[in-house]
Amino acid sequence: MRIALGVEYDGSAFRGWQSQVVGPTVQDTLEAALSAIAAHPLRVQASGRTDSGVHATAQVVHFDTSAMRPDTAWVRGCNALLPSSVAVRWAAPVADDFNARFSAHSxxxxxxxxxxxxxxxxxxxxxxxxxxxxxxxxxxxxxxxxxxxxxxxxxxxxxxxxxxxxxxxxxxxxxxxxxxxxxxxxxxxxxxxxxxxxxxxxxxxxxxxxxxxxxxxxxxxxxxxxxxxxxxxxxxxLAGVGYDARWHLPASQQGVRLPAIGPGVAPG
Missing domain, CATH: 3.30.70.660 (Pseudouridine synthase I, catalytic domain, C-terminal subdomain)
Structure with a gap:
């Protein structure tokens, strides 16, 4: 079956999204946690690659698995294994022809x-x-x-x-x-x-x-x-990825709205 996830991350400590030989990446970190929950190796595809130091409040990924798990396992289970700088926000089963990258229109x-x-x-x-x-x-x-x-x-x-x-x-x-x-x-x-x-x-x-x-x-x-x-x-x-309603992604797929005045700063 195919699962879509919404992922949020602070990219400061990562060498970007995409898996590579040198340095930690968000993709490698997420795949390690998901593979542990699925009890088999798996790969994810994202809506787009972010560079070293770039963050996301609404990255969308998909992966295929034979493991039958409740949606909460892909969220809470993965988050228990992920560093504090990466969090799965939601999980949802999707049609086999859904593709996090190619199904996105914006x-x-x-x-x-x-x-x-x-x-x-x-x-x-x-x-x-x-x-x-x-x-x-x-x-x-x-x-x-x-x-x-x-x-x-x-x-x-x-x-x-x-x-x-x-x-x-x-x-x-x-x-x-x-x-x-x-x-x-x-x-x-x-x-x-x-x-x-x-x-x-x-x-x-x-x-x-x-x-x-x-x-x-x-x-x-x-x-x-x-x-x-x-x-x-x-x-x-990366603050939002647009998909057609026919994919039935969660209403929260646009991710967490960033504060209007900047990260972690209150009005003075």
């Missing part, structure tokens, strides 16, 4: 940015940081240039393995509260480093190094070398 990310002259301590691995004042109005004006279906080569890592650089970005909004700026992005799929490169470019506009129209020029130029440096992974969260 992915949503949130970037949490601490905008203050002094770097944070408690949120050092959970948020990005920029020391100069940022103008969110300028950044929002620039963000509009990226909405729609475009060739995002200018925001694509040189290591990106996607066959096409064309993506449809349906949402790119930002909200400031105090020293925190939250960026919310939704697309059918994202290229390697695409979100972090977009944030880096918007910061260039926000601190007045560039004017808002530069974002459109950068997009049209399709040259990553002309863009801004890739922003820190620390502030990036």
């Amino acid at each position: 992915r949503s990310y949130r970037y949490c940015l601490y905008n203050h002259p002094v770097r944070p301590a408690l949120s050092a691995t959970l948020a990005g940081w920029f020391h100069r004042p940022l103008d969110e109005v300028r950044m929002q004006a620039a963000a509009v240039e990226l909405i729609g279906t475009h060739d995002f080569s200018a925001f694509r890592s040189s290591e990106c393995q996607a066959r096409s650089p064309v993506r449809t970005l349906s949402e790119l909004t930002l909200m400031r509260q105090g020293d925190w700026i939250m960026f919310d992005l939704t697309a059918n799929a994202f290229l390697h480093h695409m979100v972090r490169n977009i944030i880096g470019a918007l910061v260039e506009v926000g601190c007045c190094r560039r004017d808002p129209p530069w974002i459109g020029e950068l997009l049209a130029g399709q040259d990553r070398r002309l863009g801004a440096p890739t922003f820190s992974a620390s502030g990036l969260y």
Whole structure:
């Protein structure tokens, strides 16, 4: 049978999602716990791979097993074996043709940015940081240039393995509260480093190094070398994966909503 899981993790101590020879990964950690509960080795496939240091509140995975276990065993049983930085949020049986990656029609990310002259301590691995004042109005004006279906080569890592650089970005909004700026992005799929490169470019506009129209020029130029440096992974969260209702995933599949003003920080 095929099981889908919702997974939340703090990626600070991991070398990304995908299994690899060197260093701990979220995939290896989760598979070890699931295999212990199933009493046989198993592999999981995720909705998408997150890089080293990137977090998730709503990663979705699926796996196949011959083990008959109640849903609670896949949740509570696995969580008893997982480190505190990884948690299974829900489990549900799904149709055999469900695929966590290929059945998804959208992915949503949130970037949490601490905008203050002094770097944070408690949120050092959970948020990005920029020391100069940022103008969110300028950044929002620039963000509009990226909405729609475009060739995002200018925001694509040189290591990106996607066959096409064309993506449809349906949402790119930002909200400031105090020293925190939250960026919310939704697309059918994202290229390697695409979100972090977009944030880096918007910061260039926000601190007045560039004017808002530069974002459109950068997009049209399709040259990553002309863009801004890739922003820190620390502030990036996979915050939602969109699926059709026919898969009957739990209502909670969108994961835990991040605080509006940043991880672990209360209004001052």
